[in-house]
Amino acid sequence: MFTFKEDEMYLLDNDGQKIAFISYPLFKDNVRNIRKVFVDESLRGQGIAGKAMLALYDHFKKEGIKTIATCPYAVAWFEKNKDKTDILVKSDEPVACAL
Template identity: 45%
Template sequence: MFNITDGRIYMNDDAGNMIAEVTFPNIDDNTIIIDHTFVDDSLRGQGIAAKLMLEVINYAKTHNKKIKASCSYAVKWFDKNKDEYKDIYVG
């Protein structure tokens, strides 16, 4: 479903157009920052952005990273789920 690279998780449609994306560059050796989330209008309301957040969490855990967020969606998502992810989300 998702393509995962360092600093980016995304999904393309059948024509190769990017339809969902989250970017998370390293800010130091131990921390990434979610700075952008995008979901195409055609996918809104299907929980795709939340799935992107879970993919970033899996990526961070696999790579022993903590997560910060500057993207407004990610900040709100982690605020809503802070108890569950307090071990990995550092604000």
């Protein structure tokens, strides 16, 4: 379903266009910054963003990757899914989020 790359995971439609993605550039060492969660308008309200976050959590957990979250959706997702916060690390460094 989702394709994982070094700093992004995504979902393609039948024409090969990205219709959902999560951007997670390297923050430092083995820590990624979940900077942007995007779902195409045509798919919104179907739980795709939540499924993407769960898939990313499982991928990071399996690979031993830690993360910070600066995307408002990702922050809210972790607040709702407290049992998934084991991959989060705290950072005192300022981090910009993508709008």
